[in-house]
Amino acid sequence: MKGIVFTEFIDLVEEKFGVEMVDTIINNSNLASNGVYTAVGTYSFSEMLSLLRNLNKETGIAINDLLLIYGEHFFSVVEKSYPYFLTQYNDPIEMLSSIENHIHVEVRKIYPDAELPYFMVVEKTETTLIMIYKSSRAMSSFGKGLMNKTFEHFNTNATILVENIKENGTEVKFSIATHG
Known part of the structure; x- marks a missing residue:
């Protein structure tokens, strides 16, 4: 890590x-x-x-609550150190749907040996996104914290539902919907 x-x-x-x-x-x-x-x-x-x-x-x-708080905190690192990750996108759904095929590609250029979680987009519309998170580290709450701050950054309200696919948290479904 x-x-x-x-x-x-x-x-x-x-x-x-x-x-x-x-x-x-x-x-x-x-x-x-x-x-x-x-x-x-x-x-x-x-x-x-x-x-x-x-x-x-x-x-x-709870550890998941600590990870959520930490993910929200870590977003400020992205804002300060890697603002180009944010300026390339006009909305949070577009940005989040690009985690695997764009953002993680760029992170690997900076940190070639980084062990990143895998995000697979299952379904995407202008206002919804369903993604599957996979990681042996089971840190999806950290990811949710980053997502919370992403929506805040874009001044967008959203509901993020998290559902464990595997009981140990190594595979999780994020169902995201923007509103109001």
Whole structure:
């Protein structure tokens, strides 16, 4: 998992819960990196799981809720560091439907060894989108957080329904409809 995902997570924890919480979750996790991350480094997903589990234990906030908050936070990284991902599109449905065939292609140019989730568009209209998310990491809530902020960025209201296809969350159906 790319280091930027870790550095931004640590920034979010510090911002929302304080530097003491960062120290607590790092100290309570058995991390090969010792909690020292660089944005361009690559780290084991097990470290992210450990940090999430310890943050869940300390705060009582469900891991999927933490991932949703983190996905919403991570959108600001996209806005600041990769604004061209946003300026190429006029509406959120168009942008989200291009994740696999355009956005992830561009991400792989920046981070060739990035392990990204797979998004398959099942159905798309001007106001609806159905996509299947597949990832061994089961981080669809992070994706939903990014989607929430995408709609906000385009000043569009939407309902995003998430349905597990596989019980463990490694395959999920997103049903999205814009309104009002």
